[in-house]
Amino acid sequence: MNVRLGGLSLCRSELLNVKRRALRRGIWFRVLSRVERVQIDLTIRIVDRVRSSFLARVLRPILGKLLDALESPVKRLMKTVGKTLARKISEIGEKLGCKPAGEWAKDSGFIQFLTIMYMNTPGLYRTNYSGSLEE
Secondary structure (H helix, E strand, O other), rough: OOEEOOOOEHHHHHHHHHHHHHHHHHHHHHOOOOOHHHHHHHHHOOOEOOOOOOHHHHHHHHHHHHHHOOOOOHHHHHHOOOOOOOHHHHHHHOOOOOOHHHOOOHHHHHHHHHHHHHHHHHOOEEOOOOOOOOO
C-alpha cells in the first residue's frame, strides 16, 4: 500500500523533490517550523515510501502547507478570481445569444487571460468578484 497526497506519492523521491523546490524558492524555512522540517527530513532519511497511515496523517498538513506556498500567485488567483470572472462573462455571452459562450468558463487560457488582466488593473478600478468595488 502506497499512501498518496493528492497527486503526490509519499515516497522518498517525491518528498526530496518538494524539499528541493521549497529550498530553491526560499520557503522551506519561512513556511515550516523546526519540528515540521525535522519530520520531513527524518522521513526522507529513513523511509523509502510511506505505508503507515499515521505517518501520512502527520505529513499531510506539512506537505499541504509547502504545496500551497509553492503554488504561483497566478494559479492561485486563477482558481478564485479567474474562474468567477470567466463564469460571469460566459453567462452574459449566453444571455446575448452567443451559444459557444458556455464553454468560455471552462477554457483555462481564457481564465488565465482574465486573471492577468485583473492583476494588472489598478486597485482603484478593481472590483472584487462579487461585483462591488474593493476598499
